[in-house]
Amino acid sequence: MSEKKYAAKITVGMASCGIAAGAREVFNTLKAAVKELPLALDFSGCMGMCYNEPLMEMTMSDGSRYLYCQVTPDKAKEIVNKYMESGKPVSEWLAYAEDRDTADKSFLVQQQRILLKNCGIINPESLQSYLAVDGYAAIKKALRMHPEQVIREIIDSGLRGRGGGGFPTGTKWALARKTLSQDKYLICNADEGDPGAFMDRSVLESNPHALLEGMLIGGYAIGAQQGYVYIRAEYPLAIKRLSLAIAQAREEGYLGRNILGHGFDFDINIREGAGAFVCGEETALIMSIEGKRGMPRIRPPYPAESGLWGEATSINNVETLANVPWIMLNGVASFNQYGTEKSKGTKVFALAGNIARGGLIEVPMGMTINQIVFDIGGGLASGKALKAVQTGGPSGGCIPAKLADTPIDYESLKKIGAIMGSGGLLIMDDTTCMVDVAKFFLNFTQEESCGKCTFCRVGTRRMLEILERITQGEGKEGDLELLEELGQSIIAGSLCGLGQSAPNPVLTTIKYFREEYEAHIYHKLCPAKKCKALIRMEVVEERCKGCGRCSKECPTDAISGEKKQPFTIEQEKCIRCGLCVSACKSNAILIYPGARGEEYNG
Amino acid sequence: MKDDSRKTTLDPSTRSIIDKIVQENNLNKGAGITILQQVQASLGYVSPPMIRRISKLTGITASALYSIATFYAQFRLEPIGKHLVQVCHGTACHLAGAEKITETITMETGAAEGHTSPDGKFTVEKVACLGCCSLGPVMTINETTHIRLTPEAARKLAKSKKKGCKCEKSSHADQQPGVTPDE
Ligand SMILES: Cc1cc2nc3c(=O)[nH]c(=O)nc-3n(C[C@H](O)[C@H](O)[C@H](O)COP(=O)(O)O)c2cc1C
Ligand code: FES
Numbered sequence: 001m002s003e004k005k006y007a008a009k010i011t012v013g014m015a016s017c018g019i020a021a022g023a024r025e026v027f028n029t030l031k032a033a034v035k036e037l038p039l040a041l042d043f044s045g046c047m048g049m050c051y052n053e054p055l056m057e058m059t060m061s062d063g064s065r066y067l068y069c070q071v072t073p074d075k076a077k078e079i080v081n082k083y084m085e086s087g088k089p090v091s092e093w094l095a096y097a098e099d100r101d102t103a104d105k106s107f108l109v110q111q112q113r114i115l116l117k118n119c120g121i122i123n124p125e126s127l128q129s130y131l132a133v134d135g136y137a138a139i140k141k142a143l144r145m146h147p148e149q150v151i152r153e154i155i156d157s158g159l160r161g162r163g164g165g166g167f168p169t170g171t172k173w174a175l176a177r178k179t180l181s182q183d184k185y186l187i188c189n190a191d192e193g194d195p196g197a198f199m200d201r202s203v204l205e206s207n208p209h210a211l212l213e214g215m216l217i218g219g220y221a222i223g224a225q226q227g228y229v230y231i232r233a234e235y236p237l238a239i240k241r242l243s244l245a246i247a248q249a250r251e252e253g254y255l256g257r258n259i260l261g262h263g264f265d266f267d268i269n270i271r272e273g274a275g276a277f278v279c280g281e282e283t284a285l286i287m288s289i290e291g292k293r294g295m296p297r298i299r300p301p302y303p304a305e306s307g308l309w310g311e312a313t314s315i316n317n318v319e320t321l322a323n324v325p326w327i328m329l330n331g332v333a334s335f336n337q338y339g340t341e342k343s344k345g346t347k348v349f350a351l352a353g354n355i356a357r358g359g360l361i362e363v364p365m366g367m368t369i370n371q372i373v374f375d376i377g378g379g380l381a382s383g384k385a386l387k388a389v390q391t392g393g394p395s396g397g398c399i400p401a402k403l404a405d406t407p408i409d410y411e412s413l414k415k416i417g418a419i420m421g422s423g424g425l426l427i428m429d430d431t432t433c434m435v436d437v438a439k440f441f442l443n444f445t446q447e448e449s450c451g452k453c454t455f456c457r458v459g460t461r462r463m464l465e466i467l468e469r470i471t472q473g474e475g476k477e478g479d480l481e482l483l484e485e486l487g488q489s490i491i492a493g494s495l496c497g498l499g500q501s502a503p504n505p506v507l508t509t510i511k512y513f514r515e516e517y518e519a520h521i522y523h524k525l526c527p528a529k530k531c532k533a534l535i536r537m538e539v540v541e542e543r544c545k546g547c548g549r550c551s552k553e554c555p556t557d558a559i560s561g562e563k564k565q566p567f568t569i570e571q572e573k574c575i576r577c578g579l580c581v582s583a584c585k586s587n588a589i590l591i592y593p594g595a596r597g598e599e600y601n602g
Numbered sequence: 603m604k605d606d607s608r609k610t611t612l613d614p615s616t617r618s619i620i621d622k623i624v625q626e627n628n629l630n631k632g633a634g635i636t637i638l639q640q641v642q643a644s645l646g647y648v649s650p651p652m653i654r655r656i657s658k659l660t661g662i663t664a665s666a667l668y669s670i671a672t673f674y675a676q677f678r679l680e681p682i683g684k685h686l687v688q689v690c691h692g693t694a695c696h697l698a699g700a701e702k703i704t705e706t707i708t709m710e711t712g713a714a715e716g717h718t719s720p721d722g723k724f725t726v727e728k729v730a731c732l733g734c735c736s737l738g739p740v741m742t743i744n745e746t747t748h749i750r751l752t753p754e755a756a757r758k759l760a761k762s763k764k765k766g767c768k769c770e771k772s773s774h775a776d777q778q779p780g781v782t783p784d785e
Contacts, residue, residue: 017734020747050736195692195731233676234732274635275675291632293673350735352694358736426693440696555709577705579753
């Protein structure tokens, strides 16, 4: 950037979520608009406030920051023009400003940002931008320490793996260090297979050098010379920014031979995943890097003893590794002042589903689900009551609203049958059918099972068949017991974490929402009005304006009528796809939980 | 299309693309997946003759390559249509109504899910999470991401692609993934 004096700096959030919401158009408009003005323009990654994207931030010369939300190209121009006229920030569309109360302030002020501290602040494609926030200072510090000392720090910090299992990271490194092995590898697991979780993507797109620095420290600690990032192909922007960061780091001597003159050699390569959930499992991931089908194998030996090409390998998740530089720089005590006794530090959660403020948040471990959903997330988007929160994706469980005072940490979640997983939190209201959710996850794990062990392959298939029957209205007495029994044997008999956790969504929904299953099985009703085979749709005559939109949308021509007269649905033809419901602007199509128009009375 | 994938010989340009990709990657241990990925990225799919060529050049057996290509969801053994539509069926998108979106798109384009439309214009796929979960339902068309979809919006998008709207070319170039604004 030139010597020019800027009155203010504008930053546009341009992670893939922001771009999808229209940030690129905003950026391009601003680029033209600020050309002749004393305003600097840059872009950053994800600021976490996904529900409000596109986001643009204005930083004044005194350092005060103003965050504008849901910015369109026109709004952006107006913000710039008004600022140039008055020299003051515009109050409209402000999501956050230190000096005022905004509607969205509570989303940010209750967070504790360690990992996300620089996400949405720095330019992810600029090494300079990372260096300006103390980037690569942690590896410099680590290189002056003995590797054992580095490991000690990580053990003492209490950092546990953020990829799901929660294994202590320092202990894993110590094991890999101890193993005698010709070569050693450090692998970053950036597969993020858990649907509904996107924190790893966000870190990769917003602060890729932090991950590289974490890998460097880990590589130094265990004595590795080669690192791999195994990243899912569905994240093209993350791959692009990470590749760029690797090239920059090589150029500046942070990767390669004799790093920073300390005699430490370490390089990092990217391996793209090819769309297999099971490859997030560490032994399958290793097989995949070796160029084979990703089939998990029995552990032990653990990768720390025999991993990639049979050599000692440490596999760590993106979030885990990206926490490491902060811990090295700020010290063990500042990290473990946050969190609970056994779950230290902060955790990033992806809020999605029926939540008013969906996005990424980072909070100290131990915050309760209610605090997260209501205080930070602003409650449910529909304004309805909370029904359940799903954590841990296909390996996790559904937590009912009545247990939403549970603190989120590894142990407390396990106690109620859920797991932390990677930190996806899906918020559900009473329009969610729990049987359908269970079926959805089982369908997922059944398709993604590598097929190696019979329990996982055949067992999940059988469970899915039963769930399908139940949602078809063909559930029978004994189905629930059978599901529970099958679930237990799959957990006991499966080889890897996929099978061992696949029944969890079913078991927790049966445990906490048994009456909903029973309504399907015994009364042929779907209380949430989701299961197509059970429900019925009807036009409410008084509400129907006779516009005919519904009949135009209907794929089976089941709806007919005359303009300006109430339309009718021919039940034999109706496939309950619901397209008419979303097409109707007057809310005139009612859905009943039962096929004969019965109501559900709990 | 099927005929195309049954062709037993490769035309020279296809062959040279494959040869170059193999040359660039063959030194890496375990590069089979990477090679298949790059071939698919360049040619749209991997056909039996392509696999045979790769096998011949790398020494990886054709059956090993097939076993990879059939295990990983990413690989396509058939050519794709002009427009690739990927509808996210991750959890958040499922809850937000992804199924309706897929139904609408398959009806509008005539492409069955996982396949290409008879006119060769559309290939429709269900994919797992695209990482924009708080903005669901999400779908990508030729790598441009569309968020907060409704069935009507999805239908409109498909319709505009069918007609080949004028803005298509420029917006496509503009929206390549990872082309962050030029400084
Ligand atoms: C079926 C399955 C899928 C998994 N997917 C992922 C994943 O996408 N990302 C991840 O970091 N860990 C995933 N894991 C956990 C990894 O096996 C491994 O425990 C983790 O990467 C270790 O890193 P951490 O200690 O930093 O958490 C998965 C495990 C299983 C059983
Ligand atoms: S669930 Fe669709 S983007 Fe994640």
